[in-house]
Amino acid sequence: MSKEKRTMDALRLYGPMDMRLETLDIPECGEDEMLLRVLGCGICGSDLKNFAGGHEWNVPPEERFIETPVTAGHEFYGEIVAKGSRVEGYEVGERMISEQIIPCGNCRFCQSGQYWMCQNLRMYGFQNEANGGFAQYMKIHRRGVNHHVPKEVTVEQAALIEPYACGMHAVERARIQHDDIVVVSGLGAIGLSMVASARLAIPRKIIGLDLRENRRALALKFGADLVLDPSQCDVVKEIRGLTGGYGCDVYLEAAGSEASVSQGLAAVRNLGRYVQFGIFSRDIMANWNIIGDEKELDVLGSHLGPRCFDAVISGIASGLLPTQGVVTHKFGLEQWDEAYRTAVEDPEAIKVVIVPNGT
Ligand SMILES: [Zn+2]
Ligand SMILES: [Zn+2]
CATH class of the missing domain: 3.90.180.10 (Medium-chain alcohol dehydrogenases, catalytic domain)
Structure with a gap:
């Protein structure tokens, strides 16, 4: 200096x-x-x-x-x-x-x-x-x-690096299996990194949800098999249609919107995993009965990106985690x-x- x-x-x-x-x-x-x-x-x-x-x-x-x-x-x-x-x-x-x-x-x-x-x-x-x-x-x-x-x-x-570490931690919380159908709701930087991290677990299918066209397009490049616009279709119906009526195995909430929460609880299958990462600016409403009485869900919180920074840095440096755009x-x-x-x-x-x- x-x-x-x-x-x-x-x-x-x-x-x-x-x-x-x-x-x-x-x-x-x-x-x-x-x-x-x-x-x-x-x-x-x-x-x-x-x-x-x-x-x-x-x-x-x-x-x-x-x-x-x-x-x-x-x-x-x-x-x-x-x-x-x-x-x-x-x-x-x-x-x-x-x-x-x-x-x-x-x-x-x-x-x-x-x-x-x-x-x-x-x-x-x-x-x-x-x-x-x-x-x-x-x-x-x-x-x-x-x-x-x-x-x-x-x-x-x-x-x-920091937002990608947050996305990677949420994906770790979801314990994705190769047979899983994974939904990522909200395709900002963190949601996109969830798609990219989830792809490294090679699940059966990754579905990305976002209202914005450019974000959906990027999610397809980053490894989503399919993207949906919740304003243009009944997302829950589509996901059920793609899963023999059962629902997705994993729902990663990265939108921080009330609608995305209800949608996730409805879209996830019985005994499925719902991961909450998105942040809300006020208290929200959802049908809490789905978690216990109806589906016996694993609802998992996710905060920050602990023990993920070095993996993200090497993933970005090697190209395994795409960043372009x-x-x-x-x-x-x-x-x-x-x-x-x-x-x-x-x-x-x-x-x-x-x-x-x-x-
Ligand atoms: Zn941040
Ligand atoms: Zn301490």
Whole structure:
């Protein structure tokens, strides 16, 4: 880093609909930290929801998970420009990524290796000691879950590592068998990665569901055998028709919509597996009787992408996990407004990436 450069641009969230592009001092790198020059940071659905308001804000400030003001962005990737004396295994000049959370290392879940369920976790882009990647520089803690990224992985690909890890974890939760018919509902970056990860398990059939044509087209390229538009057909009827009337074996919910939940509970077969990954901005309604009284389902939650990052990085690097076409837009920090608007409103947008230091 040149000696003259002491300040950086950072996108700071102050509250719902209140985001500010500010000039801050480049953070000092403590002895347990690395300083990262951010090469790219994807906009996640949670970033959009935090900005728009909703669940996250409907609690008193002292109980909120999000602490403001905070530099947003957790789908970051970058190059190490400085490191503290106690950081081992990483060198200046290397590229790396860190999982979204900094686990405490001490709680019952951390102690038993289930670090992604840490009771005292800090999440990048949500708290000030873990400022996120919508800035030219950010600090990474050595206690975080850090991974090397080879140089041949492009910025576009690297911005997909975190969402792809989330998709892969959900697919692991589904315990897909070769005879299964797998439905993925919602074909954003994470849903598309579920299709790609599920394909590596070679199930009987993968069916993708999405309202948008471009996403369905990409799902076919990524390994879906069939795609359906829920606005144009009775998806449950179609799935039953394809499965001798039984329903699908696995339903992966990655849309985060109420309709997709009811559709999934209806589409899955008796004793089937329903995996919930999508996030809702409010409480939703569904017929809960289907889970117990009717079908004896395995309903499985899925959160984050634990123990999947290295597999995703090698899968992307080798081409086993396709990425072409998922990053649809790139914007500089100063264009954040347009970037957020594009992510919400542009029907062609899939993953929008902020590139804080230019391309
Ligand atoms: Zn995310
Ligand atoms: Zn913990």
